[in-house]
Amino acid sequence: MENKIEIKHVDKYYGRKQVLYDIDLTIESGMFGLLGRNGAGKTTLMKLLAALHKKKSGEITVCGVPIEHEKKIREMTGYLPQDFSIYPSMTVDESLEYLGILSGMKKEDIRKRRDMLITRVNLNQQRRKKIKELSGGMKRRLGIAQALLHDPKILIVDEPTAGLDPEERIRFRNLLTEVAENRIVILSTHIVGDIEASCENLAVMNEGRILWSGKVADLISQAEGKVYSVNADARFINQLRGQYTVTETILQGQYVHARIVSDGYPDIVGAVSESPNLEDAYIWCLKSHGYSVMGGEEE
Amino acid sequence: MRLFMKECRKLLHSVIYYIFLFMVLLTFLTQFRNDLYLHGADIRPTSAGSGEYMKEGNDPDKIIPAATESLLMDYMNNRYVTYPLGFIKVVHLNNGDRQKMALILERITGLSAEEIETKRSQYASEIGIYDDYVEFPNMFSYEIPQDLGIDEFRTLMYEADDILGGGSSYAEENLSGMFGLEPMTYEEIMAEYDDFEYNDRITNGYARLNCDYYGIFMILFVVFVAAFFLTYDRRSHMEQLIYSRKISSFRLEMTRYAALSFMMFLPLLVMAAWAHILIIKFYPDADLDHFAMYKYTLVWLLPTVLSGTGLAMLLTELFSGIAAILIQSAVWFITCMKGSLTGNIGKFDLIIRHNTNMERQLFMDQLNNFIFNRCFCTIAGILCAVLAAIVFGLKREGRFNGFRLLDKVFKHKSKA
Numbered sequence: 001m002e003n004k005i006e007i008k009h010v011d012k013y014y015g016r017k018q019v020l021y022d023i024d025l026t027i028e029s030g031m032f033g034l035l036g037r038n039g040a041g042k043t044t045l046m047k048l049l050a051a052l053h054k055k056k057s058g059e060i061t062v063c064g065v066p067i068e069h070e071k072k073i074r075e076m077t078g079y080l081p082q083d084f085s086i087y088p089s090m091t092v093d094e095s096l097e098y099l100g101i102l103s104g105m106k107k108e109d110i111r112k113r114r115d116m117l118i119t120r121v122n123l124n125q126q127r128r129k130k131i132k133e134l135s136g137g138m139k140r141r142l143g144i145a146q147a148l149l150h151d152p153k154i155l156i157v158d159e160p161t162a163g164l165d166p167e168e169r170i171r172f173r174n175l176l177t178e179v180a181e182n183r184i185v186i187l188s189t190h191i192v193g194d195i196e197a198s199c200e201n202l203a204v205m206n207e208g209r210i211l212w213s214g215k216v217a218d219l220i221s222q223a224e225g226k227v228y229s230v231n232a233d234a235r236f237i238n239q240l241r242g243q244y245t246v247t248e249t250i251l252q253g254q255y256v257h258a259r260i261v262s263d264g265y266p267d268i269v270g271a272v273s274e275s276p277n278l279e280d281a282y283i284w285c286l287k288s289h290g291y292s293v294m295g296g297e298e299e
Numbered sequence: 300m301r302l303f304m305k306e307c308r309k310l311l312h313s314v315i316y317y318i319f320l321f322m323v324l325l326t327f328l329t330q331f332r333n334d335l336y337l338h339g340a341d342i343r344p345t346s347a348g349s350g351e352y353m354k355e356g357n358d359p360d361k362i363i364p365a366a367t368e369s370l371l372m373d374y375m376n377n378r379y380v381t382y383p384l385g386f387i388k389v390v391h392l393n394n395g396d397r398q399k400m401a402l403i404l405e406r407i408t409g410l411s412a413e414e415i416e417t418k419r420s421q422y423a424s425e426i427g428i429y430d431d432y433v434e435f436p437n438m439f440s441y442e443i444p445q446d447l448g449i450d451e452f453r454t455l456m457y458e459a460d461d462i463l464g465g466g467s468s469y470a471e472e473n474l475s476g477m478f479g480l481e482p483m484t485y486e487e488i489m490a491e492y493d494d495f496e497y498n499d500r501i502t503n504g505y506a507r508l509n510c511d512y513y514g515i516f517m518i519l520f521v522v523f524v525a526a527f528f529l530t531y532d533r534r535s536h537m538e539q540l541i542y543s544r545k546i547s548s549f550r551l552e553m554t555r556y557a558a559l560s561f562m563m564f565l566p567l568l569v570m571a572a573w574a575h576i577l578i579i580k581f582y583p584d585a586d587l588d589h590f591a592m593y594k595y596t597l598v599w600l601l602p603t604v605l606s607g608t609g610l611a612m613l614l615t616e617l618f619s620g621i622a623a624i625l626i627q628s629a630v631w632f633i634t635c636m637k638g639s640l641t642g643n644i645g646k647f648d649l650i651i652r653h654n655t656n657m658e659r660q661l662f663m664d665q666l667n668n669f670i671f672n673r674c675f676c677t678i679a680g681i682l683c684a685v686l687a688a689i690v691f692g693l694k695r696e697g698r699f700n701g702f703r704l705l706d707k708v709f710k711h712k713s714k715a
Contacts, residue, residue, distance in 0.1 A: 050543050053697035070696070071545060079543035085536035089312045101302050102544035102551070146540070 002064050003153065004028045005049065005184060010058030012044055012208075019044050020208045023058065031180045033195030033216070034188040035282060036205035042188040043082055045205070046158045049186065050079040063153055075104075078147030082158040084139065088132035092123055092142060095131060096149060103150040110149070117145040121175060137168030144175055155185045161194050173198045196278040204285050211289050216278060223276035223284040228260045230271045240268075245293050247283055261287065302551075306558035315527040316562065322520050323513075323566045330512040331574055335505075340581040341495065341656065344488050352488050356479040359449035365478035366452075366469060367407050367443065370459060372434060374400055375419045382636070383466035390463050399462055403455050408441040415439075476639060494659040500588035502578050504656035506595035509574050511654045513567060513600055515635050518607040518649060522627040525559055525611035526620035548692035549685075556612060556684040564604045571596040598673055599651075606649065606676035609683030616690040618702050644668045647675060 005027040012020035020041050034042050047053040048060065051070040060067035067073055086095040093114065100110035118127055121141040126134060134142065140160055147155055157176065161169045176185055177198050187199060195202050195216065203213035212219060227247075232240055234256045240246060244266060248259035259274065260266055261283045276284070286293050310316045356362075373379045377397065379390040392400060401412035418438055456469040463469070468477040483491070495504050532538045541551075571592040578587060607627075614623035634650045637643075642661040643652035646668055653662050662669070693699035 047539075047697065052539065052542050052695070071547070074543060074545045077543065079539070081539035081543075083536050084540065086540070087309070087531070087535045087537060098305050099540065099544065101305060102541060102546045104545045107301065150545070 003184065004063070005154065005186075006059070006061045007045075007049075008059040010048065010060060011056045012041075012048060012053065013056050018056075018208065020048075020055075023210055025203055025210055025213055027184055027186060028201070029182070029184055030201070031177060031185045031187060031199040033199035033202035034186060034205060035192065035195050035202055036190060038190055040190075040205040041208040042190075042205055043158055044208075046079075046156050046186065046188050049154070050074075050077050050156050052079075075150070076153045078150065078152035078155045080140075080143040080147045080155075080157040080160055082162075084143040084160075086131045086139075086142070086146070089130060091130055092118065092127045092134070095142070096146060099146050100149050105150055113149055113151065114145075117148055120178075121145045137164050137172070140164060140168070140172055141175065144172075144179070148179060153183050155179060155183060156188075157185070158188045159190070160187070161189065161191060169194070170197075192279045192282055204282060206286060206289070206291055212285050219281045219285065220276050220278055223261070223281035225273060226261055226263060226284050227274045227276040227280045228262060228266055228268075228271045229274050230258050230260060230266065230268045231255050232258060232268065245283055245287060247280055261293075263287075302546075302554045303558050303561075306555050307562055309531070310524075310528060310558065310562045313528065313531070315524055319520055319524045319563065320566055322516070323570060326512060326516050327509075327570045327573065331505075331509045331570075332577065334508070335577055335581060341492070343492055343496070344485075352483040352491075353480050354483050354487070355475040356481040357475055358479060358481065359452070361481065362474055362479045363407075363443055363447075363449065363452050366456060366474060367404075369468060369478070370400075370456075371404060371408065371415070371439065374404055375415060379463050379467060381463050381465065381467040383464055388464075388466070390467075392462065396462050400459060403459050406455060407443060407447060407452070408439065409444070410439060410441055472639075491657055491659075495657055496585070499656075499659050500591065501582050501585050501656075502575065502588045502591035503595070504659060505574065505578050506571070506591045507599075507653050507662060508656045509571065509592065510595050510599035511652055513570070514603050514650055514652075517563075517567075517600065517603045518634070519628060519631045521559075521563055521604060521607035522611040522614075522624050522631075524563060525608050526615045526623045528559060529555070529612060529615045530620040542695040548695055549688045552612070552688035552691050553684060556608060556681075556687075559608050559612075560601075560604050563608065564601055567596055567600050567604070568593065602673040602676040602680065603650075606680035606683070609680030609687070612687040613683040613690070616687045616694070616701070622702075644672060646671050648672060649676065 005025075007023050007025040007027075010020060010023040011018060023045065034045065036042050044053065048055055048067070049062065051067060051073040055067070062073055062076060065072050065076065086099075090098065096114045096117070097110055100114065105113070118124055121144055123138060123141060123145065126138060131139070131142075143160065144155075144157070147157070155176075160176075161172055164172060173194060176187060179185065187194065189195060199216055201214065202216050202219065204211045204219070212222075230240075231252075232255065234251060234254050237249065237256050237258070240256075240258055240260075245261045246258050247261055248257075250257045259280070260271070261276075261280055265271065274280075283293050374397075377391050379392070381388045381390055398412065401415070404415070405411055422438060453471065453474065456474060457471055460467045460470040467473070495501065532541055575589070575592040578592075610630075611623055611627055614626050617623075618626070630649065634648065635652075637648075640652050640654040641658055642665060644662075644665040645651070651669065651672055690699065694701065
C-alpha cells in the first residue's frame with residue numbers, strides 16, 4: 001500500500017458557497033506543511049482528509065484507500081483539531097482510555113500505547129490530573145498523544161501551536177518531527193516559523209486554492225532576487241509601505257532598516273539584495289498570484 | 300460494554316444527573332409517599348358512606364336530561380367551556396354555528412331557536428343581567444322524544460362537541476363522567492376493596508399509582524438529562540475529536556441511549572423498593588405481592604424512560620439541547636393535560652394515567668391497550684434513538700448541521 005495521500009481536482013461547497021477550488025495535491029511520508037492565512041481553506045481541507053466533511057467532486061485516496069471508506073480512513077488517521085479539548089472532568093489517563101475505546105482498541109493495547117505516549121509527550125506527572133487543570137501546552141501535548149493513540153499512518157494537526165509560548169512551541173514542533181518517522185504528518189498553520197522549522201514539503205493556500213506546492217527549499221529559491229533590504233529615513237516609512245511589500249522593519253534611531261519583497265530592483269538608493277527566507281517566499285507567492293499583501297502594491 | 304460503563308460514569312460526573320436524582324426523590328416524597336401518609340392505609344369499608352364513592356354511569360335516563368339541560372344553559376349564554384388541548388378555552392359561537400347548535404337542541408327538546416331566545420330575553424331583562432353567565436333554572440318544560448335513543452343522543456353530542464372544536468363536556472369520552480355519575484352501592488364498594496386486597500394483593504394497586512406519578516414526570520425529567528448529556532461533546536469542544544474516531548455512529552449513539560436509559564431507570568427501581576417497604580409498613584398483616592412494585596416499574600416505566608430518552612435524543616440531534624427541552628416540555632404539557640386521571644390508556648399516548656390504587660377492573664379492562672401502548676412506546680423510543688444515530692452520522696460527515704431554531708433568538712439577545 002502506497003504511503004501517500006493523493007488529492008485530485010477536489011471542490012468543496014458549504015451550501016452554495018464554494019470554499020475549495022480544484023485542489024490537486026500529493027502528500028508523501030514525512031512532515032508536510034499547509035500554509036495560509038486564516039480562512040484560506042486549510043481546516044476545510046484537513047477535515048476532508050479526516051473524513052469529517054464530504055467533497056463535492058474530485059478524488060481523494062489515503063494510502064490507496066478512497067476517502068469514501070470512512071471507517072478505514074478514520075482507522076488510519078489521527079486528528080488534532082484546531083480547538084482541541086477533552087471533557088474537563090476526566091483525568092489524562094481516563095480521557096485516553098475513553099478515546100481508545102472509541103477507536104476500537106483492545107484494553108491491553110490502550111494501556112500499552114497510553115503509557116508509552118504519556119511518557120513520550122512528557123505528561124507522566126499529570127496523568128492523574130483532570131483536563132481542566134492542565135496548561136495550554138500540556139493540553140496540546142495530550143492532543144498529540146490522543147491522535148497517536150491508535151498508531152495511525154496519518155497524523156493531521158490543525159493550527160497546533162496557536163497560543164503557545166515560544167518554549168512550548170519549539171517543544172511541540174520537535175515532538176511532531178519525532179513522530180513523523182514512517183508516517184505522514186500534515187501540519188496546517190498560518191505561522192511560517194512552524195513550517196520552516198519542521199517541514200520538508202509544503203503547500204501554500206489562499207481563498208480555497210492551492211497556490212504552490214513542493215519542497216520548502218524550492219519555494220524559497222523561487223523568491224531569489226525578490227528580496228531586498230534598505231535603510232531609509234524613518235519619516236518615509238509609511239511612504240515605503242505604500243510603495244513596496246515590507247516584511248520587516250527595525251527602527252534604528254532616525255533611520256529604519258526595512259526588508260522588502262519586490263519583483264524588480266527597488267527604486268531606493270542603497271537597496272541590497274538579500275537571501276530570502278520562507279516568510280519572504282510565502283509573501284512573494286501571494287504577490288505573484290495577484291493577492292494584496294500588507295497594503296503593498298497591487299499586481 | 301466498556302463504552303457503556305464509560306458513558307454511565309460520565310453521567311455520574313455530571314451535575315444534571317444529580318439534579319435528576321433529586322427530582323426523582325422529590326417526586327416520590329411529594330406524590331406517592333405524601334399520598335400514603337396523608338391518606339393512610341385503605342381499610343375495609345364498613346358502610347356505603349354518604350356519596351363518598353362515586354362511579355361513572357351509563358344510564359341514559361341520567362345522562363340525557365343532565366347533558367341537555369347543560370347544553371341549553373350554555374346555548375342561552377352562548378358561552379361554552381372546553382379543554383381542547385388540556386387548556387381551558389371559552390367558546391362563543393358565531394351565528395352560523397349557533398344555528399347548527401339550535402337544530403341539535405330542537406331535535407332533543409322540541410324547542411325552536413326563537414322560543415329559546417324569547418324566553419332568554421325575557422328572563423334576562425327581568426333580572427337585569429345581560430353579560431354574565433346566567434343560570435335559567437327549570438325555565439323550559441320539554442319532553443325528550445321517545446324515539447331519541449342514547450345512540451342518536453351521543454351522535455348529536457358528538458356533533459355539538461365538533462361545533463365547539465372538541466374537548467367539551469359533550470365529547471364522547473366525557474359524557475359518562477360529567478353527566479352520568481352515580482354513587483356506588485355498598486356491594487360495589489366491597490367488591491372494589493376485595494379486588495384491591497385479594498386480586499391486586501395491595502402492592503399491585505399501589506404500584507400502578509406509583510407508576511402513574513413517575514409516568515407523568517419522567518417524560519419531562521429525561522429530556523433535561525439527555526439534552527445536557529448529548530450536548531456535552533459540543534460544550535467541551537470534543538465533537539471533532541469524537542467524530543474522527545473509528546467507532547460507528549450507530550454504536551456510539553445506541554450505547555449512549557442504553558447508558559442514559561439505564562442510569563435513569565435505576566433510581567426508579569430504588570424508589571420502587573422504597574415504596575415496597577412503605578407498603579409493608581402500612582399493611583403489616585396483608586398478603587402482599589412482593590414483586591408487584593418491580594414488575595410494574597419494569598413494564599410501565601421502562602418504556603416511558605426508553606421513549607422519553609429516544610425522543611429527547613432525536614430532538615437534541617435535530618435541533619439543539621435547549622430546543623429539545625422546549626419541544627419535549629410542550630409535548631409533555633399537552634399530553635399530560637389530556638383525558639381523565641384514571642383508566643386513561645390510549646394506544647398511542649406518550650403518557651398513560653391511572654391515578655389510583657383502586658379501580659383494578661377499570662385498568663384490567665384496558666390491559667390490551669396498556670400492553671399495546673407500552674410496546675408502542677418502547678419501539679418508538681428505540682426508533683427515535685436509531686434516527687438520532689442517523690442524524691449524528693450526517694453531522695459527523697458534515698452533511699447536516701442541525702436546524703438552528705433558536706439561534707436567531709439567542710443572537711438577538713446577545714446583541715442586545
